[in-house]
Amino acid sequence: MNTLFGIKNCDTVKKAQTWLKQHEVAYTFHDFRIDGLTDTQVRGWHKELGDALLNRRSTTWKQLTDAQKAEAEADPVALILANPTLIKRPLLDTGTARMVGFKQDQYAQLFR
Template sequence: MVTLYGIKNCDSVKKARKWLDAHDVDYRFHDFRSDGINAQQVDGWLAALGWETLVNKRSTTWKQLSETTRNAMDTKLAASVLLEQPTLIKRPLLDSGKGLSVGFKDSDYQQLFT
């Protein structure tokens, strides 16, 4: 089953959900805030995508991290920081069942689902 991860008030997540609905893609939405995440999920995402892809360096959450934390970021540190602050994960995170992707682009979704 397709799972879309994110937060419900994120504009990119809203666009992705609208696209999936319009194209009759059966999916489950998992809200980081209300549904939570666990270490196993984060470790799997980091292994598949790498912290550089998974961490949203343009987010307010990233900018609020200490400079020391930002400069020391690596996979191990990212795992703990993402568990504490899941809004740092680049959104939306799509698990298509065939692989993971982050962000929303109409053309990417078109290629995945048609």
């Protein structure tokens, strides 16, 4: 089953949800803030996606201290668990593949 991870008020998440519905792709939505995240999930995503997982353009990132940013560069998992909006949104997990962000052409290729 496809799972779309994000926050409900994120415009990019909304665009991804609209695309999935229009293309009749079944999915469940997992809100980071409401449903939480586990250490295992975040570590797995970081191992697979690497640097792409961390959203350095987010308001949350910009509000971090230099020490926190340095910590995130070394091992971002603890900081992401404390601040899940540091994850680039949305994160789509198909069960066999994961991708961050939303681009229509990438979704179309993934679900063709």
